[in-house]
Amino acid sequence: MSLLEVENLSAYYITHAYGVQRDVRAVDNITFSMEENEIVGLAGESGCGKSTLIKVLLAIIKPPLRVLSGQVNYSYDGKKFNLLTLEREQLRKVQWEDISYIPQGSMSTLNPVRKIRKTFEDVIKAHKKSESREEYERLMEEHIKYLGLPLEVLDSYPHQLSGGMRQRTTIALATILKPKIIFADEPTTALDVVVQRGVIQMLKQLHEEQKNTMLIVTHDMAVHANVAEKIAIMYAGKIVEIAEKKELFTAPKHPYSQFLIQSLPRIGDKRRRTSAPGNPPSLADPPPGCRFHPRCPYVKDVCKRHIPKLIEYEESHNIACFLYSSEIEEGEEIVQEIIRS
Ligand SMILES: Nc1ncnc2c1ncn2[C@@H]1O[C@H](COP(=O)(O)OP(=O)(O)O)[C@@H](O)[C@H]1O
Ligand SMILES: [Mg+2]
Structure with missing residues (x-):
């Protein structure tokens, strides 16, 4: 079993105004896992749900955020539990000591x-x-x-x-x-480049010494290139690709990952960088089917009607895209309220 196994996790911000319910689908049926001792970088545009995902993985869930479905299973040192079902006292025990958090904004x-x-x-x-x-x-x-x-x-x-x-x-x-696992949310954002380097060095040193598993969130791909071993790409509340760093930088597969990588500045290259046409969707009203389909140059009919499942394309390389598999995500309408009502 992996150290962390996330299954069909959905968490929405649910608000009401003038009798109308609005759901912001910040974490939308996410399934992925993390192995002991690995450093995973989580990348994606601002507002795609990175901070929300981290909060749910730490069970820091305050209204209007609600978990609608899914499990956050941890397994280490002979312990095995779904963090979302722990009693308050047990939760307090594992938070910080085993499962720790470097929040966005150091204050x-x-x-x-x-x-x-x-x-x-x-x-x-x-x-x-x-x-x-x-x-x-x-x-x-x-x-x-x-x-x-x-x-x-x-x-x-x-x-x-x-x-x-x-x-x-x-x-x-x-x-x-x-801690066994550390979630760092934009640990270097808002710091100048020299200071950033110090912070990254510190995270690497800690990882060497403590052998913790780390999930580092940043939209700065240079930071990922420096620290991460694997990279997960998030788009509109979903993880669309996870791969070894080198693989992701040299041969990204998901069309959105390709845009992200192509838009990176390269030394000595004066060409205008291409970025995906259009804007990311509103998470309160995401498009049907693949969330990326309105911006995708390879869009097919199936992409407009069905959500692609995150499948193993090769060992250590998972992709959610109909260019690589026809597997369809099931039960997206049947989100079940299991906790925190
Ligand atoms: N308290 C809140 N109430 C309603 N919507 C929220 C709240 N916090 C965040 N959101 C929305 O959830 C989405 C994901 O936000 P967030 O997880 O902070 O993204 P990221 O960290 O990738 O920038 C955004 O659309 C954001 O506007
Ligand atoms: Mg954030």
């Missing part, structure tokens, strides 16, 4: 009115009740030093740190308990 996990040391202590205490204060301190200082941060950050308030230092502190906090 959200650091309390602005507390010194950083306090925030670290709170996290450690909440999970390692038996250990002594000295033990907490040692754990914290070792980790900070290992990551090449000055110990002074511990006695600072978040606003006293530069953006880059704050982001690195957030990453240190997310990994202090050596």
Whole structure:
């Protein structure tokens, strides 16, 4: 079994205005898996559902977001569970300690009115009740030093740190308990290039030491090229392709992935970059069939009526496109409410 197996996961933002229900289908029947110790990059245009997917994989689900169907199965160290069915107490235990999160925007996990040391202590205490204060301190200082941060950050308030230092502190906090899996949401966005490099280096170093599995979300393909081993491409609430990095950069198969890769700037190449014609659809009213069909140069009749299933095209290369398979996704209308009502 894989470390993480996501099955038929759908999560919508459901709102009501003037008696009309509006569903934003941010995560739309997604099935994929992640193996122990791998780094997967999740790419896709802004608004395609990347952050929402991560939140559901962490079971951070607040209205108007609702999970309509599916399972988020984790399996590690002899444990096996669907995260979406855990009781609050069990959930609190695995979140952070086993399944950790580097959220978008480094201020959200650091309390602005507390010194950083306090925030670290709170996290450690909440999970390692038996250990002594000295033990907490040692754990914290070792980790900070290992990551090449000055110990002074511990006695600072978040606003006293530069953006880059704050982001690195957030990453240190997310990994202090050596989690099995880390979800990083745009960890380098809004940082300048030199600082970005430091943050990427830090993630790689952590991965080397802690052997954690990582899902790194960014729309910056250069970051993916640098850290990811596999890349998953998301479009309009769905994963349309997953492949080894080299394969995806050199021979992308899904027409949307081809557009993404072709639109990357290349050194010394002055040609105008092509991007897909048109815009991504509204997730409140996605087109029928393949979500990409209105923009696809290879559109066929079947693409307008049916949703292609994400199938294994070759080993470690999955694609959801009728150019490569005629398998149709089933039951898209039968979303069943199982939890969180
Ligand atoms: N609280 C919310 N209520 C309604 N819609 C939302 C909410 N948060 C996000 N969305 C919508 O869900 C879709 C996916 O958003 P998000 O997961 O943040 O995308 P990404 O991270 O890929 O930019 C977008 O259309 C966004 O507008
Ligand atoms: Mg996002």
